[in-house]
Amino acid sequence: MSRLRATIGLAVVLAACAPGATSAPPEPTAEGDIPAHSSISPHDDHPALARLDPALLAAVRQATEDARRSGIELRVTSGWRSADYQRRLLDAAIAKHGSLEEARRWVATPEGSAHVTGEAVDIGPTDAADWLIRNGDRYGLCQTYANEMWHFELRTTPGGQCPAPLPDAGG
Template sequence: MHDDPTAHRPARAGLRFPVRTAVAAGAAAVLVALAAARGTGTTASTPPAPPAPPAPAAADQRGESSDDPPEGRALTPFDTRHPAVGRLDAHLLKAVQRAARDARRDGVEFRITSGRRSAEHQQRLLDEATEKYGSAEVARQYVNTPGKSAHVSGKAVDIGPTDADDWLVRHGSDYGLCQVYTNEMWHFELLTAPGGECPAQLRNAAG
């Protein structure tokens, strides 16, 4: 005689209902917890706001003379934040920096006494020279016009002190740097390839 196949069905049915009830209750609890969390803003943290950009530097009140070396402080070839240095032609600046590093090994420090100039700055220098020497013709031997000055285009640099000039006169061509005028041992331009030969010097800025 076989067992009655329906003998255990009520027991199995009775087990299923408590499981469904427990699952439903658990889901409800999760939903309640999520809703409460949303209300308190703890489900996801708000990403932090990006940092504010730095405030722009105050404008230089010197206007057209902003490329003047700062009073009381000599510029080096590495003071690129100053317009007189930072706005030099990139190839010229790189050559001067290389030379400065090598000169330092010989105990010689480069200083930039004048670098890139605005056209207004150059004209002011020419006017001052004209007043000093009494004529524009004589002044032009020392200060070029804004339209011809390599300082205005950022392709000339004046180096000091004298021992640095002397070092660069002797070694400048190794970096492509050449003294341009015989009456200005401090004025250098990038006029040849490194290791090349510098062109003949001009008598003065007037040519």
């Protein structure tokens, strides 16, 4: 009888520990998401930065140090994104703009996004993006799309010349 009680007690303990019963919510940043209207420092420990191309992250950090001397603070509003997160952004853009074709001018597909491969960062606020448009070529950082002043990729060698931005991401 006491053995039965012990068995039941153990079963209750195991049930309480079973996955799903008390599992923690998913790590909020594991997909690289940074909530809208917020940003992180390029020096933060965050999946959106940890999974960037190391050369890109190093360039952004160097630019951040130099911009600070001019009184400009570079912030990252988006970096690496999981494919699932990119898909959700695209779905939201389709809902907002009414069609995939129009949405793709602003948000790439998971297959086509340089954020998903860790090769793009979005920089804010506006004065920081403006600073990087004017000075990014020192670090190889270039504005990629004319309609996205915040989106930068390594498109030249440090000190080289950035190619002209594409009109938008839809091409």
